[in-house]
Amino acid sequence: MRVLVTGGAGYIGSTVAQRLVETGNDVIVFDNLSQGHRAAVPEAATFVHGDLTNREVVDHTLAEHRPQAIMHFASHTLVGESMEEPFLYLDENVRCGVNLMRSAVEHDVDRFLLSSTANLFGTPERIPIDENVTIDPGSPYGESKFILERALHWLDETEGLTYAALRYFNAAGAAGPDRGEDHDPETHLIPIVLEVALGQREKIVIFGDEYDTPDGTCVRDYIHVLDLAQAHILALDALDDGSRVYNLGNGEGYSVREVIDTARRVTGCEIPAEEGDPRPGDPPVLIASSDKIRADLGWAPEHGALEDIIGSAWEWHQRHPNGYQGMS
Ligand code: UFG
Numbered sequence: 001m002r003v004l005v006t007g008g009a010g011y012i013g014s015t016v017a018q019r020l021v022e023t024g025n026d027v028i029v030f031d032n033l034s035q036g037h038r039a040a041v042p043e044a045a046t047f048v049h050g051d052l053t054n055r056e057v058v059d060h061t062l063a064e065h066r067p068q069a070i071m072h073f074a075s076h077t078l079v080g081e082s083m084e085e086p087f088l089y090l091d092e093n094v095r096c097g098v099n100l101m102r103s104a105v106e107h108d109v110d111r112f113l114l115s116s117t118a119n120l121f122g123t124p125e126r127i128p129i130d131e132n133v134t135i136d137p138g139s140p141y142g143e144s145k146f147i148l149e150r151a152l153h154w155l156d157e158t159e160g161l162t163y164a165a166l167r168y169f170n171a172a173g174a175a176g177p178d179r180g181e182d183h184d185p186e187t188h189l190i191p192i193v194l195e196v197a198l199g200q201r202e203k204i205v206i207f208g209d210e211y212d213t214p215d216g217t218c219v220r221d222y223i224h225v226l227d228l229a230q231a232h233i234l235a236l237d238a239l240d241d242g243s244r245v246y247n248l249g250n251g252e253g254y255s256v257r258e259v260i261d262t263a264r265r266v267t268g269c270e271i272p273a274e275e276g277d278p279r280p281g282d283p284p285v286l287i288a289s290s291d292k293i294r295a296d297l298g299w300a301p302e303h304g305a306l307e308d309i310i311g312s313a314w315e316w317h318q319r320h321p322n323g324y325q326g327m328s
Contacts (some may be wrong), residue, residue: 001236002026004109005050006100008045008075010117010181011034012168012225016071018042019229028065030058031074037182037324052096055103062107068157069236071109072097073083077186078255079119083281084139093144098151105159108181111239112163113232114152116145118221118249118286120167128289131247139281147256149245156243161206169180169221169249171228171286182226182323185284190222193260194317197269204271206256208278212305215258219285221249224303224312234297244296249288250304259306266310 003020007013008029010131014036020027027045032052041047045063050057052074076082082089097114104112121129122138145167155161159322172190176179181191195201209216231248238244254262257273263270293299304311320327 001037001069002028002067003030003066003236004030004061004067004070005045006030006070007036007075007115008042009033009038011180012171012228013073014040014042014072015179015225016229016232017045017074017141017287018175018179019233021045023233028067030061035183038046039327042128053092055099058099058103059106062103062109063260065189066107067109069099069113069239070109071113071115071232072100073115075115077117077141079139079141079281080187080279081139082139082144086140089140089144093141094147097148100163101151101155105155105161108257108309109213110113111236112152112160112161112294113235114145114163116128116149116165116167117142117247118167118169118247118288120146121286122283123253124283124286127285128287129247130244130289131292138283140270152243154208160240161245164239165245166228166231166235167247168228169223169247169286171225172222172313173226173303174226174312175226175317177228178314178327180313180320183248189256189259190263190313191317193263193271194267194310194314195313196262198317200321202272204260204273205276206273207275207276207282209275211256212283215257218282219253219255219287221251221253222259222309223301223308224309227301227303231293231297231299234299238297242308245287246290246293248293250292251288251299252304253285253287254306259310263310263315266307267314
């Protein structure tokens with residue numbers, strides 16, 4: 001299949017683009033490189049340097065490459081940032097997604113995969129979080145993804161656009177020694193902890209230690225980026241049988257302290273840590289139930305152990321302490 005991957009130069013998008021190439025698809029990566037890296041785009045993919053705010057460019061790309069499916073990763077994705085700059089999310093994330101959907105409809109693309117988020121569930125009424133838990137986004141970021149999920153729901157009803165929304169819990173780990181996470185600035189727990197191990201930072205600050213959790217720090221469900229990628233391959237195939245939404249995680253939660261302790265074991269480094277203030281927008285506990293995608297598509301995580309997730313990221317960080325800088 002010919003698949004357009006927006007954000008295909010980013011951490012998750014490039015990993016999925018690589019898996020799409022490996023499974024025999026033609027891939028067109030569309031990315032403005034504001035967060036992504038040219039070196040992360042798979043060699044076999046066609047690269048279009050463009051911005052989703054510009055509908056002409058989006059239309060032109062679809063007319064020229066005639067994709068049969070679109071996977072939409074390009075997005076602002078930070079819970080904390082969205083609490084400080086809500087319009088990046090409530091305006092830009094939404095506008096870019098809707099621009100892309102409109103072009104998809106106008107160019108007869110009828111398969112759409114949306115990269116959605118666990119932040120749809122800000123205060124979940126039960127844990128683990130299945131697809132029937134009430135949606136109550138935890139931040140403008142989560143809200144922006146929910147708005148896009150609803151837009152897809154209506155475009156399925158009115159235009160026959162079949163979609164899958166995959167709600168990731170905490171994507172982590174590296175897809176290989178030469179493909180990993182590289183954000184600037186880095187805000188995610190595991191890469192920051194590993195930067196401390198590498199001596200690039202002095203310490204890790206724990207954002208809040210008085211949450212209602214076993215050790216007082218936030219609990220998250222870390223899922224290996226390769227397991228996420230596999231879910232996209234399966235979901236794309238399944239679109240022939242209709243639209244669907246899935247929560248995607250390992251089903252196990254680890255606290256911030258447990259992540260730091262595991263990283264100490266994996267790296268053999270001390271990793272100094274210090275307690276700090278909570279970060280606005282952070283829900284105390286997010287753990288997925290992925291029973292639905294397991295039952296429907298036979299998906300199962302193959303790299304679920306936290307040691308493996310952190311170990312793969314550690315290999316990437318050691319080999320590429322400056323990320324994609326200098327890679328081609
Ligand atoms: N944390 C710290 N110190 C840091 C960085 C993070 O204590 O320096 C804590 C956070 O407070 C949080 C946990 O580590 O409790 C994980 O934080 P991340 O920033 O790594 O990830 P988030 O849970 O905030 O968000 C990630 C993605 C979102 C996605 C969400 C889904 O960035 O896009 O997972 O759970 F929505």
